[in-house]
Amino acid sequence: MKTKISPSLLSADFTKLGEQMALLEPLADSWHFDVMDGHFVPNLTIGIPVLKSIRKATKLPIVAHLMIEHPEDFVEAFAKAGADVIEFHLETTPEPGKLIQKIHSLGKKAGIALNPDTSLDVASSFLDKADLVLLMAVNPGFAGQGFIDITEKIKELRTTYKGDIEVDGGINSETAKLVCSAGANILVSGSYIFNSDNPVQTLKDLKA
Numbered sequence: 001m002k003t004k005i006s007p008s009l010l011s012a013d014f015t016k017l018g019e020q021m022a023l024l025e026p027l028a029d030s031w032h033f034d035v036m037d038g039h040f041v042p043n044l045t046i047g048i049p050v051l052k053s054i055r056k057a058t059k060l061p062i063v064a065h066l067m068i069e070h071p072e073d074f075v076e077a078f079a080k081a082g083a084d085v086i087e088f089h090l091e092t093t094p095e096p097g098k099l100i101q102k103i104h105s106l107g108k109k110a111g112i113a114l115n116p117d118t119s120l121d122v123a124s125s126f127l128d129k130a131d132l133v134l135l136m137a138v139n140p141g142f143a144g145q146g147f148i149d150i151t152e153k154i155k156e157l158r159t160t161y162k163g164d165i166e167v168d169g170g171i172n173s174e175t176a177k178l179v180c181s182a183g184a185n186i187l188v189s190g191s192y193i194f195n196s197d198n199p200v201q202t203l204k205d206l207k208a
Ligand code: DX5
Pocket: 008, 010, 011, 032, 034, 065, 138, 139, 140, 141, 142, 143, 144, 145, 168, 169, 170, 171, 188, 189, 190, 191, 192
């Protein structure tokens, strides 16, 4: 499986968001768009108006990572604003199966996200319905946190799951190797790319 990289825009410089995206666009595979509500996670980030703006600035898929309670109330708005993939945490919604159906009915792909401490058992009955699994390697809420070693969890999931396994949090050139050899094929990376002196070169190195 070819490894894909999804830069997390949360660590971009928002005064130059369009410029930074244009520089990375030829190398990135998708954009990771982190949405936080101050309830499910102890932080607030960006939402619909920013998503609408960046939709006009890129041809790449935009992946909305919803770290919010009641994602079912918002998926339609995120779909309309231009998300191609909508990821939600299994911990946040009473009927994940219904939400996956709803995202599909909006013509979008659905991803199920699990916190580092959430067991794979929680996901087992949704694996055949969702389009991808997002495994968090940090507790969601902030960019720039240290990597929590979830390689055993990735390996376990990969033994039976043939779809996309995406890892989010603490990805740099070292941790990227670990999670890829464990079976992940999509890497989200924010601060490592955007806080580096040369984001283009850092993304190239990460891909290599
Ligand atoms: C964390 C977010 C991540 C974050 C990744 O709650 O979901 O996507 O932006 O940032 P880094 O790569 O800096 O850990």
